[in-house]
Amino acid sequence: MPDWSYHPLFKPWLSILPGAFGREFIHRGMNSIVIIPGGKQLIEFLGHMEPSTKLKKSLFSSSFSSPVGLSGKIDPNLSGTTAFSYLGFGFIEVGPVSLFKNASSEKATFNKRTQAIDFPNPLESIGIEKTLIMLKKHKARTPIFIRLNIEQNDPEDILKLTKHLQPFADVFIVEWGQFKDNIDLIEQLATDCEKPIVLAISHHIMQEMLREYRPFFYTEAIKGILIDEANSHSTAELVDSLIQLNEFGLGKVPKIVSGGVYEPEDALKLFENGADLVMLTDGYVSSGPGLPKRINEALLDSLSKEDDLIELQGWKWYWLFGFIILCGGLLALAFSMTRIILPYDEAFLLIKKEELFALNPNLLKFMSHDRMTLAGTMISGAIIYMQLAKNGVRFGMHWARKAINIAAITGFLGILLFIGYGYFDWLHGIFWIVLLPFFLWGVFQTKTAIHSPLSKNRRNTFAWKKVIWGQLCFVILGFSFVIGGIVISTIGTTSIFVSTDIGYICIPPKVINNINSNLIPVIAHDRAGFGSALLSVGLLVLMTALWGFQQGANWVWKTFLIGGIPAFSAGIFTHFIIGYTTFIHLLPAYFALIIYIIGLILSKPFLYNHSKD
Structure with a gap:
């Protein structure tokens, strides 16, 4: 669904549909198109969203066609996961995944004035069984980041989740708030898990955790850090968090930023200040499905030089x-x-x-x-x-x-x-x-x-x-x-x-x-x-x-x-x-x-x- 169809035709009436009906209608519709013969080619024809090969990068032992990914907040039911891999994204986050289904009592709310979405806390989860069913249907075309949700910090729960999800995950994401009272679990998880572990932390408590968690980065128990926007919708605050990481001597640690991107300039600022990857959240909804393509094209423009331009005589x-x-x-x-x-x-x-x-x-x-x-x-x-x-x-x-x-x-x-x-x-x-x-x-x-x-x-x-x-x-x-x-x-x-x-x-x-x-x-x-x-x-x-x-x-x-x-x-x-x-x-x-x-x-x-x- 390119911007020329999303903004004039679909967004006006999707925004007035009750609950998550509009979201599921779009995601399921895109997924249905992808799985039919010729559907992938149709999506490519309408959007031409394939990232340039110049944007490829390697991280966490995986290859990314683009440094732009999609947050799991956008598709909690995994109803559009297969389709998203054809919309210019270099990776996709799944989750948070918990052992059992967790239907949040809160609902995501859309602020018409700021065009931002306040997501529920805690985020909803469809549970491990449904997640596995959906992941088996998904034809992996891009790396998958799976965010784990372990509220009770039970080591057995952690092992159960990682054991079942490991065949589908390229990276596991764990949240600092769920491990702050039992730090040893992170080392145990890193030891038992074959996939890289990335620690997710809200930007507003970044300083609080840096001194405590810095040794884990040196021992490589944690392979990277993910900065969550925490519903602030502020790119500037996320940039400050990246600067703090550099000041604390963690400049070489792979850094991912989730949220705070509503236009290509936001993503470029994050990249310029040390972000290796960015994940789109509500900006994908407000700015439209063409945002990853626009970011890829702007990033390519920022990397290009006049000397790179070679004319083809043909x-x-x-x-x-x-x-x-x-x-x-x-x-x-x-x-x-x-x-x-x-x-x-x-x-x-x-x-x-x-x-x-x-x-x-x-x-x-x-x-x-x-x-x-x-x-x-x-x-x-x-x-x-x-x-x-x-x-x-x-x-x-x-x-x-x-x-x-x-x-x-x-x-x-x-x-x-x-x-x-x-x-x-x-x-x-x-x-x-x-x-x-x-x-x-x-x-x-x-x-x-x-x-x-x-x-x-x-x-x-x-x-x-x-x-x-x-x-x-x-x-x-x-x-x-x-x-x-x-x-x-x-x-x-x-x-x-x-x-x-x-x-x-x-x-x-x-x-x-x-x-x-x-x-x-x-x-x-x-x-x-x-x-x-x-x-x-x-x-x-x-x-x-x-x-x-x-x-x-x-x-x-x-x-x-x-x-x-x-x-x-x-x-x-x-x-x-x-x-x-x-x-x-x-x-x-x-x-x-x-x-x-x-x-x-x-x-x-x-x-x-x-x-x-």
Whole structure:
């Protein structure tokens, strides 16, 4: 659930649902998507949240794809554990786990003013039996930190928990408050347990425990320390705790911070002051599921240097691929505004353009409108291809290369659509053959385009809140084009005409077929070709909207602005030129144009902001 769907669509009504119903609805829903065939790929497609390989780190004998994890407070029932490993997290906390179920008498409360959550104390636990059931279902993709809950400090209880949980745990977390009266238990646990032990301590009692527990770090009974926010929701206090650890000579001890992160800047401050890992708590809920991705992109930006930027020369082949499509679109536009019917069309129809015009002027105009909209769509697609190549693939952006490949392959397969009615346009065939080598060479030459995007976004600014709506507009626009392309392609290979088409032409398809049996195949070929082009361009718009919205990426805004003009101009103005202005027929185009303009307005402040905020 990316931010563009969470904030505008889901969060408003989830917040008013009773109790934990909204939380469980979302978590179970995401988990259900992950376990179905293709579900993981769908989540990756919609969010593209896989962290950059540059963020990988090793700690506690485990490998982390990202230093950002999720606190067990967010998913106490483990109903979304599998899904969370696909949302950009490098590790996931489970628990606290107790021997028996513990339903807290308190409930988590959401403060609308501060956008923070006050979690119950003690935290709820589903018990060891249910935890084991859920962990067995979970396909481990990220390290699992299991927090133990032993209120009675019974050594046998501790051994029971660790024995059952050890196969699933990469790290065990124990809370200082449960061991402060029996410190020896920690050494016993460290001796009997095969997994690293991390001590969790609330930041407000940090000084109280440091002198008492420092020897355990030197003997390595405790492998790391976790600083809990204790419902203060203050990043500054957590930073002070990290500084205290350094002052007490524990700077080399691995440090994890749980909570206090509501925007990427908070996480960066914690990392800068010595945190090795951070766990998101209520910030994940208030800022949205896109927060781990935003942190990963901001962290990558902070680690990157200008010297790291290496251009891939293979981008030029993709650019040329787009340029050839641009030339083809311009040529098609010129034909649609002049000859309309080409000589080989006339040869297939066995009639001249003048005869067709004499038969029914609107029929020729209708064919012109099909070919002009195809030309406009081709030109728009070409602009997006060229922009993705120059500004994305050129700098090794994996998402830009992936977008080009998916859209191009879809476009190539579209040639199969317009041969179903017995008319193969040889010019299209030649165009296909000319394009293919440029595309294949581009694929071959850009295999090293594996970089993840980085972003200068650090804060939950007003521009960021607006761009979520702007991104949603372009996602809707892309989906609309994809659906429109499928519908038009289907019509082009089946019924050919819709009711408004027949109303404009004033001749039923059966009559047209009786007049000239080759005429409908020519029209079908145009319709299917346009549908295929619209589907391909729709995928380009959709993938650029899903994956390319990073702060400062003004080229994305320019791509949408410039790329949209040819398609909308050809798709709307053409109808007025030929007099085909039926409102219901043009309604989808009007809707798309409105969404397009709103998206541009809402997105510009964010995409044009190059400062780190």
